[in-house]
Amino acid sequence: MTLRRRMTRGLGTIGSMQRRSFLLALAALAAPASGNATPAVALPRIAAVPGGVARVDLGPADTPPQVTVDGRRVLVMRPARDWSALVGIPLAARPGSTLALQVADAAGSREIAVRVQPKRYATQQLKVAPKHVQLSPEDLARHEREREHLLQVLQHWSDAPPSTLRLRTPVPGRRSSSFGLRRVFNGEARNPHSGMDIAAPVGTPVAAAAAGAVIDTGEYFFNGNTVIVDHGQGFLTLYCHLDAIGAASGARLAAGEPIGTVGATGRVTGPHLHFSVYLNATAVDPALFLPAATTG
Template sequence: MPEVRFQGNPVLTVQHAGGWVALVGIPLSQPLGQTQAELRSTTGAPLALPFQVTGKDYVTQYLTVAPKHVDLSERDLSRVRAEQVRIREAFSVFSPELPNTFLFVSPVPGVRTSSFGSRRFFNNQPRNPHSGMDIAAPVGTPVRAPAPGLVVNTGDYFFNGKSVFLDHGRGLISMFCHLDTIDVAEGDQLQTGQLLGRVGATGRVTGPHLHWSVALNTALVDPALFLQEP
């Protein structure tokens, strides 16, 4: 298996048509223009794999949430900083197994919003763009594994609420947020369709829904890329 890195992180590579393809996740913060991944070789310097990043326009959303989730207290701020480390660690997991599939099943049947990438104002203050897919559903709706995966982290986070992280293999990681209950534990191996938790309204939300993020080489990408068109 060739070892490819992008911004220092290992990249998912898959055999295809007699060669290898690198599936590189591009973060929303990536500047437009030329950039490169690097192919590690056992002899000599890494080989550059250059490519162009082109732009995409995203909408702007204005949301109203509890003030404590926008103007953070000192205590909440230090909590968030510690949680960011744990979240980064969960997204940095890179297991050698190839994902079982790249065609995911929706984790919740419901109205999918296409708000990935939208610029967001919480209580009229600008915040990071939306880095996942929101699916509206009532509290208690089962959330199911969209593909086989290993539970690598669970927790109750300040912004994300009760969350589950699933490692699908080679840096392809799902995160499910704002859960009412978590029904799995770290180390559980889930098959497609297995219950992992229930929809809730924990963390920074305007109402009950599932927030689903998908990471490739630690970059959050649009989960819709892995779903069949409805």
């Protein structure tokens, strides 16, 4: 209830969408006059590393440039006078390699190369009984179906820009620093860990990390009960292993509004929230978007 109030405070009955375009219009108006506009959107910490976020200057333009990388739309924003692209860099990107951004604006089309800076992630070797890593044909088929579905959901694009790129902590608790950790089971490499795990007791409320719209909910083999929220322009957050899902697909949420409770559903060893952040359908380090960790 408090959250609803926060959303509308000072804005009367103006909806969040109108409010957003109103604020952006204000920012646009302020830019030429002051020559040094107040940032309309708070930025994440920038690091052009695998699993990080690159900020690419796109120069001035009257209308937002359209940017893609690997055929996927990229978030563009105007933190000051000029436009910037915020590009999620895949964990699998090799340091020293380049990502090719395709930029289209009123001036035409161009390509901008983003060089990937080095970053090392830990590797964990695990030896376990084969039955713990081999899926039955039924489970494997289910997982394949769900993987396809989730890949589709993560490509979701909405034109409205996010109101912020700074996230609030979805649940208080001890955070793992295991984003990017590569796990090798019995010599077989798995996908690196694509999020942050936050330890909390079963039933602890989980809050939306920013305002947005629920674009998917479901009970998945690995992820358990899951909610995915779109914050605008491919900036998505994903909440997994929930005990209960507390938000319906299609619902619009204010920042901090409950989306469910912490649980241990899916393939997990204990209760925690798995929290992932996506830009251009690419998992990036949630720590870049959150306030500095507190112990607890």
